[in-house]
Structures are given as C-alpha cells and as structure tokens.
Amino acid sequence: MAASNGVPNGVTKDGVSAKSYGIIGLGIMGWGMAKNLRAKIPTKSVLNVCEVNKDRRDEFISSTPGKIRAAESPLDIFKKSDIIITMVPRGEHVREVFTNPQTGLLSAPGCTAAGPKTFIDCSTIDVKTSQEIAASVEKSGKGTFVDAPVSGGQGGANAGTLTFMVGGSSEVFDIIKPVLELMGKPENIFHCGKAGAGLATKLINNYLSAVNMIGVCEGMNMGRLYGLDPVLLAGVINASTGMSRNSREQNPVKGVSSVASSANDFEGGFSTELCHGVLQMSIELSKQLGAKSMLAPVVTDMYDCAVQSEKCHGKDFRSIYRLFAEDSGNELPQGSQTK
Structure with missing residues (x-):
C-alpha cells in the first residue's frame, strides 16, 4: 500500500529525504550495505540497526560515523524508521522478522500514524515465501513491500556497487530506486517485474x-x-x-x-x-x-x-x-x- 499521493512515507520522487532508515541484518552483505547507506543518506537522517549478534551490532555502531541507533527488535525498527531494509540469510528468518506476533515488523497494532512504511527485502529466499510476506504486508496496511535481492558479493556491498533485481510495481520501483542507488550502481538496478520477479x-x-x-x-x-x-x-x-x-x-x-x-x-x-x-x-x-x-x-x-x-x-x-x-x-x- 502506498501513501495517498502514491509515494511511500519518507521518499520523494526527486530522491531520498526520509527522516530515518532501518536495516535488519549486519552480516557479510548487510554490513557493507549499511555502511554505504549511513555515509550517503542526509546527515540529519538516523540509521536504526538491528542485528541478532549484539557484539557485531555494537562494533558497527562504534566504527561508523553518523547518527545510528541500536534497535532491539524488528518491531523497534518499525517504530523508528520510514524505510526498512532487510538482509537476512533464509526465508524462515525473513518470515520471523516480519510476522513474529510479539517482535515482528507487522506486530504493531493497527496502521501507523506516521504513514505507510517502505519495506525493501534484499534477502535471497524462495519466491513463494516472499510473495506470502508481500501479501501479509499488503493485508496489514502498514506499507509497501518489494523483493530486491542483490548480486556482487561482499566486495560489491562494501564498495556500494551492488546489482539489484527488484520485484514490485513500476511505480514503487521508480520511487525506491534512489534508495537502492545508495548501495548499488545506478545502471545495475533492474525492475524485473511484479512481486517475486526479482527473486526469480x-x-x-x-x-x-x-x-x-x-x-x-x-x-x-x-x-x-x-x-x-x-x-x-x-x-x-x-x-x-x-x-x-x-x-x-x-x-x-x-x-x-x-x-x-x-x-x-x-x-x-x-x-x-x-x-x-x-x-x-x-x-x-x-x-x-x-x-x-x-x-x-x-x-x-x-x-x-x-x-x-x-x-x-x-x-x-x-x-x-x-x-x-x-x-x-x-x-x-x-x-x-x-x-
């Protein structure tokens, strides 16, 4: 679900202007992606980070300049962020991040007063699970979901030169592309089709x-x-x-x-x-x-x-x-x- 003007909360068609960003997963790929995100978003913007390995999370925060807040759960990320990027290893982890009834991104009661969120899942998981999560997001009324897996490896994540393969509506793709360009090459960000097409x-x-x-x-x-x-x-x-x-x-x-x-x-x-x-x-x-x-x-x-x-x-x-x-x-x- 998009906002009434067709633009998810925190993003403009002219570029990136969100007050706050959230990223869940600081593994081999998420670490570099988060580093580039923090370095390239507006200085006044806040990056919220959630990582099950608390030592790794704290190391990221201490080694990265800029406004960064530690989040204790995906729900905490949801409450504090306009644009939310997930990068976790497997489908069951993505499902847990989104749908855990106590701590998941969708566990907040009712719709958010701050407007719809933008969910960008960069995990490489099976298409069926991703489509089910997209349906859960739509049903919740809490925002817009796209699958946006990456290619380029750890080197590409660290250098900010990843390739993104996006599944979702063309309207939402045009809106989130400036966000993806913070972590990847502009010429290597592809709209592959409807939900699930990026993963396929x-x-x-x-x-x-x-x-x-x-x-x-x-x-x-x-x-x-x-x-x-x-x-x-x-x-x-x-x-x-x-x-x-x-x-x-x-x-x-x-x-x-x-x-x-x-x-x-x-x-x-x-x-x-x-x-x-x-x-x-x-x-x-x-x-x-x-x-x-x-x-x-x-x-x-x-x-x-x-x-x-x-x-x-x-x-x-x-x-x-x-x-x-x-x-x-x-x-x-x-x-x-x-x-």
Missing part, C-alpha cells in the same frame, strides 16, 4: 553461476595437469569466449586474481552452504515451472558433495576447485565423472 531473476543468475563455476574449475584443472601457466591460461580465457566473472575476478586458482576468494584461501565470500541452499531454491523453481534441465542433476551432485567436504565446508563456494585439483579428484561425486 536472482535464482536463475545464481544457478548459472554455480554451473559456470564447475566449468571454470574443470578447465583450470585441465590446464594444471597439462602444465600450463594458470595466469596465462586465465588471460587467454578472459580474452576469449570462455570468459566469465568466475574465470576473471573470481578465478579459483590462487595467484590468478588478487581479488578472488582463492587469494585468501577461500575464506569469507559466498559460502558453500549458502550457495547450496540457493541452488536448491533455483532447482525447485525450475521444477515448479516445468522447465527442462540437463545440468541440474550434475550441479546438484557437485554441491551436495561440496557441503560435506572439509575442503569446502565453511569456505567460499569457489573452493570446489579443491575437489578437482587435490587428491586426484577422489572426493568428486562418482556418478558425475567421466571414465
């Missing part, structure tokens, strides 16, 4: 990235076995038709790219577990749509194996390269290997 786009992108990473690992491992210089091999690939972000910025061979997770022994980044979870959602969406797939069984076996391997557990998902390059590839799923 994100899941398709992540599926392709997971598939592509397997191909990059296979190719770089072939080069290793032949004795090719990995830097030279990657340079040729990246000047040719095999190029991708996974072969270029995020090449899994240490020494090829200084910004790749491989440069830090795959610490941080997009974890194998999170990749596995998003991949499962992507494949479930494919099944719901009746989309044909040749590669889904292969990619499923690969990442099912990776989450159980000490080589990949808790690491960036590009650590699957270790399953190819170490121990003669003996940990790879047997059914997917060529003889």
